[in-house]
Amino acid sequence: MRYFLSVAICVIVSLVILIAAARYVVGIWIFTAISSLQLHLAVTCTLAAVAAFVLHRSLLPALLVAASLALGLHALWMTREMVQQPLAGNNVDAPALRLMSFNILSKNRENAGAIRDLILASGADVVNVLEAMPLRGELGALSQIYPYRIGCGEMTKTCDLMVLSKTPLTSPSVHSLSTIFENGMILSDLSWQGRMVHLAAIHTTKPYFDDFQTLELTNAARMLDRLEGPLLVAGDFNASSLAPNIRMFLRWTGLRTASWEPPTWPDWGGWFGVPIDHVYVREPLHIRSLQRLPSSLGSNHYGLVADIVLAP
Template sequence: MALRAEIRGLLTGLGLVAAAVVVAASGPTYIPGQALLQSLRPHLAVGLLVYAVVVLFSGARWRALALAGIAAVSIAHTAWIIIPQQQARAAVAARPTVTQFDLLSFNVLNTNKGNSAPIVDMILERDADVVILMEAAPLLPDIERLRTAYPYGIGCELEATCDTLLVSKTPLEKSSRLADLGHIFPRRVIYAASVIDGHRVNLVAAHLTKPYFDYFSVAEARVLRKGLNGLEGPVVVAGDFNAAPWSRNLIRLMRNADLLTGNAYPGTWPVELGDLGVPIDTMFTRAPAVITSIEGLPDPMGSNHRGIVAQITLVEQ
């Protein structure tokens, strides 16, 4: 009996720590690292729910119920965020279709040496209309093959500044530019525009800093929001946001820049979890552009991120 009591006490202590982490993932951002927990909220809540079952089998029924209740509230909180996102997207998607095009986005990973040829082969096989790449320097050995299939692009003119790259089958406007989101990692946002099937579309590629670098990612999102708000017409923004669409930083960005999320949230990190991972690489649109399908690429091809490909639909205004 004494041993069982000690085990229950140990499980309770660990459960309190786990519950505190889940609560922190749902609360306002006050401490370093809390923004990272926000992107992990659904995973942490499910983990706490599983842990509550373990506590239940130890004989601590009321403690298990309390932990399960905290997990359930956290899951409901995430649903409370996701459901309005999907309702807003569905309302735009219900309008009559004008045209469609495909966009592929992939963080190659700076240290992903030796996979340049197969990655470019994959991109060419996918045959998307627009391709956005982050940490793209490892593709420089095969960059000319990519530029032959996608003759219009911006980014990676120099190896030293090769991070964010946008290439397109259709011409980009002369005003297209590579810019800074912040000072810690420069030249990580591209503002471009192209006429696709007779319709002008703003194309934006972004690579935000990881959220555990204090509040740099919050400042970068503000810069991105200002840039997006200066664009007229349909907007598609894709890239590595290092945060999930239910994190406070991206919720704020979506609200202040009038953005819509995709119809699904395919996991991109860690790659071992596939679609069950965290969707830190994603896409957003502004009406009359809307994402009607989005999926993760099955093979990370040496990267620590999965790529994503989406069908973008332009609808009547």
């Protein structure tokens, strides 16, 4: 019985490893979707293979442990590869631009007041709200602190992606990155610390809609690559920074991540979730801190708050 149970576990682990490792040989979209879970799958497979080895000591479960560890270690290496360079010197007292990015869930109307209060008390200079429909009735209150807005009636008919700011947003533009999802990116400029900072708020489709997510990231990268100077990008990418198309997007644009990206989805996953909401920067901007909001307030995502500084 122990032998057959060990064999059954090994078969399942082998299939999962083959699926997770497919990213290294093919670029099919379904494997791209799974790539966001590579670290989670590697840890799960390692534990399962160890259990199979305990049940029946043989070469196969030992090899599967090694393969699972290799997948996990490479996932960790990939996360470090896209991390921003450390800042020289102490930047604790440097002025910071605070950004909040939060997918509040379009059906989350009962928590609109709490989300409004959270935004107003956040101290954020710029707020990206995704699936912003619940806040349509709160725009008046939000405008008391954030008089500048793009989205939800300002340059868009829909109320999905919205950018709020305490200071003027110049050169605003709204872009549909594919035919499947309208108004998926908002671009604007913000004057800060004597520099013009390019801002981009992005909401991509989910990765299991064929190749549409990769198409959207490609279109976004083309537009962002034309922008020179400081660039701050945030939003719901529906994929972790491990996904091949996200890595392509980061390489193309020169954007980098914080040293650690908090998991944001699903909300019930807590700290075992997947970081699919991101804040990315391009030099000379630097992410001094990146934190997850303490509560999802009824959304299926946790929001993020980042303090951004200019590198000396």
